[in-house]
Amino acid sequence: MEGGVYLNLPKVAVLTMEGTNNEEEAFQSWRGAGANAEIIHIKKLENKIRKLEEFDAIFFPGGFSAGDYVRAGAIMASRLRATVMRDIENFVDAGKLIMGSCNGFQVLIELGLIPNIGGDYEREAALATNLSNRFEARTVYLKITNNTCPFLRKFRINQIIRLPIAHFEGRFIPANEDLLEEISNNNMIGLKYVDPYGKEVGYPWNPNGSVLNIAGVCSKSGNVLGLMPHPERVFNKYTQSDWPRGNEEDYGQLFFKGAVDYLNEKF
Amino acid sequence: MKINIIVTLKDNVEDAEGQSVLKALHLLGYDEVSNVRTGKVYYIEMKGNDLSKGYEFCDKLLANPVINKCKVERDD
């Protein structure tokens, strides 16, 4: 946990509590992308020992916050909602960046940060149990369907990439059809599950049964991204599951580098 | 006071666990079973007498209104 050494680098808070467990690779990924990352236990936010406003980006890592008991992400979200929701809202309004992967996406949904069509941080969607009713750990193909959000700016539209997934609750369900339409109309879908040829098909290429094969969603203004796959686990291309077959692309890095570039330009 | 909070999926949300239990029961030969849905119960012991607290717990923690329904009952 280094901090304050590189004063002019974008500062990123990787939030943690018992059960979150991607914080180390998230920390390393942000650092590798040129940010000054720090792992912050949410207790320190709750007790006001640390403040979100010190940071330029927040990362909600994957894992099983509080065991994922009740519902994935629910306990972490309800703690944050009860204590620092106002700070998070200000953070979003300031145009700073927030990203959540896997359990982090679940937390963003439970916090109402995604999709937040209504603008008042109500819960408008859920990530329900995979239709296969089992934990799925494997690599999936994804199509980039939006590259205006800072995390995705280094990709081409319709680019097919590969990322690992590992989750039990990833089935994206919006509250109603209208919301889903709003999400599409506002170009908020960031990534979709596809087959190797880029076609949208069902299981197993869509590992959880998400509507419209949605794998990741950006906020309307683009500064919040939630996704089920794990870019932080493949920052290093040699952790991409099929690299020995000569498929050596740096997909994971591009998420973080895009974000860091954006922060460097903007702040 | 003791209260039970029962959280289930809304009827229009597919219940993956229910489906897989149904499948397993059929595999065990119980063809008479036609549907299974699942839910979660929280047995809560607390001071006071205000059942509405239960709904607060649902709202703040135990349920996501997009997919869940909540029932709160006193356990005597």
Next chain:
Amino acid sequence: MKINIIVTLKDNVEDAEGQSVLKALHLLGYDEVSNVRTGKVYYIEMKGNDLSKGYEFCDKLLANPVINKCKVERDD
């Protein structure tokens, strides 16, 4: 017939989920809550009228007698 099967942990088996919920409720300021335990409900629709089938389901699939208790009730 509709039956509900409720599977809980035996009293002397620790309930990690219940404890996590208890801790979360305390952190949300609900100090009046003193204990939380959890259970699972299966809502089953089936032909016939034989409640004892429910116990068979428990036995064969839904519960582990070493750690679980099962309650079967008719849902009317």
Next chain:
Amino acid sequence: MTDSFKVIKLRELSLGQLKKISRDLALGLSVQEMARIQSYFKNLGRDPTDVELQAIGQAWSEHCGYKSSKIYLKKYIFGLNSEKIYSQGDAGVVLLDDEYAVALKMESHNHPSAIEPYGGASTGVGGILRDILSMGAQPVAVTDVLYFGIRKYKNYPSPEFIKSGVISGIRDYGNRVGIPTVSGGIYYSDMFSPNVLVNVGCVGILKKDKIAKQSIDKKGIKLIIAGGKTGRDGIHGVNMASANLDSGSANLSTVQLGNPIIKEPLIHAVLEANESGLIYSLKDLGGGGLSSVVGEMLYAGGMGGVVYLDKVPLKENDMLPWEIWISESQERMLLGVEEKNVPQVLEIMNDWDVTSAVIGESVEGSKLTLYYKGEVVMDLDLDFVTSPPLYQRANRITYKEYKFDIPKERENYDGILLKMLSDPNIASKEYAVRQYDHTVRGNTVIPPFTGIIGKEGPSDASVIKINWENYTAISIAHGSNPFYSQIDPYMGARNAVDEAYRNLVSANSIPIAFSDCLNSGNPERPERMGEFISMIKGLSDEARELGVPFVSGNVSLYNETGLKSIPSIPTILAVGKLKDYRKAITPDFKGVGNPIYLIGKPEIEFGGSLYFRIQRKNGGRVPYSNPKVLYDRSERVLKAMDLGLVLSSHDVSEGGLALAIAEMTIGSDIGAEIDLTGLTFGRPDFFMFSESQSMFIVEIQKGKENEFEREMGGSSIKLGYTGGQILNIKLNGRTLINLYNDQIRSKWKEGYT
């Protein structure tokens, strides 16, 4: 005196009464052992308290005391290649380079898993993680080797129930704690009904100068307990693990489910305190609870100590002192901390939301004194408590007559190969492993399944990089074959080592350490004890030649019911090293038209082989491993890999070279043309399906045949070329096997949909 503890009038008891006391207090001790305790107290001139008797009962259990096995472990295993061991404690440690070291350990959780599979397996994972953490190492990988039964036995849970419980237990614990589960094995045989075996392993990385010490050699070191609270769960677990499984019913107090959400922050907190140099000594609470860990930590450093049992954070306030002392509640660590560092350590624990408390300290002398609410409830010499009687039990080594039923030769072996591919011992284990998060921590370079996404085949070793700075990585694999061990425990053990070793080599890594988990039956039966000793000798004879030490291990005896016993089966966890993980090699074929070579030579030795098993025939003696040959071939293969000649590699195990090649087509969707003309010794089936040890199949760069053959020094045989949609094996123009890649893959993946 309060009634929180009792004095047991032991000195005046008859032998029969001693036996009764042992049973009534569930001490699990024999009459002779009770008599030894009695005479000790006669000498002291007083009677013991219940706390004292319980403490001795724990320390002297087979599980904690290694009463039946220690003499043999000392003779054959300890000290073997030990100059290569950096440190030994709860886990063993070897150096990786000037800066880093790797800690590893494998352990059984057989008895708990037979009674409550979910809790048994998950607490197994929890326990092995603690062992690694105890060395000050960051756990980087969990592994699990599982042995399931097939038939259901009356009064015992069904194998299906056991299997799904065990797999879910490993999944839920490993995933929640955030350590990837990356390697293992699953075996099916009636040998394991109803005695299921659940062997779990863990590997960790540490900076060599941050290794945690496990003893206290100085007075005034404070003892801090951290993590989970202490409860009535898991009392007398070690005694259960030291007895036959005599019915399916459970003693409830020993059933535990584990709580990974307490463990996860505990790992962070302990490592942070260790990294900051605040920990003087460190150990985990496993079997025997506080009783065993406090005793061992002090005894190892020649110190005595005092502990205040009322300071231990409890789950239930009405626990009795003896219960507190021997409870095996999960997720707890014991930290020895210098007084000046105590506040900082408590603060780190608090930062991570981890419960902790100072419960005592070390003192001069060799006495361990326990207080409860101001009263002394135990005051014993550690010398006595921690030295249980060791037994050289009666043993008989039997030599069996091997039967060899020759199967008929066939025109075509498509059916045989497909049957092999779908045999539950061979078929894809993705139904389990893909429920395990194997990429968390972002360090997994080679996962358990590799190849084209959606078509992956099995890998031989998983590779985990050790940091984000350089290209160093470790490889992890296992070796075990219960079918060989059943026929020949000595060779079975040697072959298990061979398999683990060649799996690591196949991935282009250098084997550096083994951990062994030794499963056997009732040691009080001479044949069992004979088998057990043969197994240990086998491990020793094989590993000595290979120059690899056993840095840690575990013994699980009494895997036996009234009905039957398991054979003596070792599970080997092996760890290797890669200087540059970018050179790691996987089994899936990489290109078309590349030469395929066999390294090694198939012999007619089919005992326990898959080919004979699926035809329900006896195969004679099991394959014989020769470690000198294995070592030589491995050096050559590694050299060829280093020269960049090798594109893919797979070790030959069950099903022989034909199955190995079939597996190489799975992840690549590249077939192979194999021509055995002039290569076989009469029967081509014997050539194709022989499980002779120390063999590899490799795919070589086109045009590098000469260079490669030179490096192999005569131990390579060219079999054919990669390419096409079909695996075709021919002999003298006759087709022996002709199967589409898709057919092979779908058979192999049948159980995983």
